[in-house]
Amino acid sequence: MTAPAATDSAATAPAIPGRVGVLGGGRMGAGIAHAFLIKGAEVVVVERDEEAAAAARQRVATSTGRSAERGQLEAGLDEVLGRLTVSVDRADFAGREVVIEAVPEDWELKVASLKDVEQYLDAGAVLASNTSSLSVTGLSAELVHPENFLGLHFFNPVPASTLIEVVVGAQTAPEWVEAARAWTAGLGKTAVVVNDAPGFASSRLGVAIALEAMRMVEEGVASPEDIDNAMVLGYKHPTGPLKTTDIVGLDVRLGIAEYLASTLGERFDPPQILRDKVAAGELGRKTGQGFFTWS
Structure with missing residues (x-):
């Protein structure tokens, strides 16, 4: 060829x-x-x-x-x-x-x-x-x-x-x-x-934003809806980081975060809320429940 x-x-x-x-x-x-x-x-x-x-x-x-x-x-x-x-x-x-x-x-x-x-x-x-x-x-x-x-x-x-x-x-x-x-x-x-680098460009940046959004949910800073709206309306992201996580799959995001943490350090350590949701089978859109409820 x-x-x-x-x-x-x-x-x-x-x-x-x-x-x-x-x-x-x-x-x-x-x-x-x-x-x-x-x-x-x-x-x-x-x-x-x-x-x-x-x-x-x-x-x-x-x-x-x-x-x-x-x-x-x-x-x-x-x-x-x-x-x-x-x-x-x-x-x-x-x-x-x-x-x-x-x-x-x-x-x-x-x-x-x-x-x-x-x-x-x-x-x-x-x-x-x-x-x-x-x-x-x-x-x-x-x-x-x-x-x-x-x-x-x-x-x-x-x-x-x-x-x-x-x-x-x-x-x-x-x-x-x-x-x-x-x-x-x-x-x-x-x-x-x-x-070639861990997470390339897209996953590395996307996961970094999503993990911080999850920590904000854990800390009670704001609801998933309001955190996503801040990024959609304030930064013109087409979809917020938490809804994107639901679409990608929480299990997929967890696997990527664990890999990035092993290669790039603790700043990519998955938040407990992500681990808990995956353990509970709340994997996002494909299971009907993640950070949001999907019909």
Whole structure:
């Protein structure tokens, strides 16, 4: 695979890979598949078993159907979904130009998954991780071709988000960084490029604000609603830090905070209120209760 050059020409849309793989069809993986499908790519999503595969297919079909209702598709819905394959066999990643890993944020799971997927890829294919905080350099150390590996951190919900964080590992080839910029533009999103560091830019800053908001709730400074409104109305954040935590998932935020605390120090120690809510199963929107109640 040859890395496409980014273009500034308004008449020529930046290229995206024509054959894309996504490992994991949860909320993030399905969103990533959706993003590439509606821009013309052929996408294979690989899940762990048939039940998960069926759920992944439904997620992609539902979100793509919503895009069709909004007039956001460049082709008919049947044609777009006709480019989607959902599988339980990682060998189906063979021949893909890019494969993006989107499994849960667990170091051992990601390492095992990436090593397994790499064996099916051509030597010139790109392997990327959607990790939101784990070391891209550390993950690449387990691979045969670390030069072909980088972070592509998509944001939830992927169809609506306009940002992709491109994370550059110590051995990432420069041409793939430029290719990732072009792919991001081709998806209609904006890239921010960061060197590998704990939490990158987005998670590090976002978690820092969210943890302080949680401490304010613990201390009785203000209600979650008023803390969020202060950031939305005063600083023009589209969503407050506590509601964002509910959307991301309190368990996900806890895992990131613990990792950042282990690498960057005690300023990222998770507040007790976060630990208590996760222990109680109050994980945010996905369980119906977090810092807010979700219907």
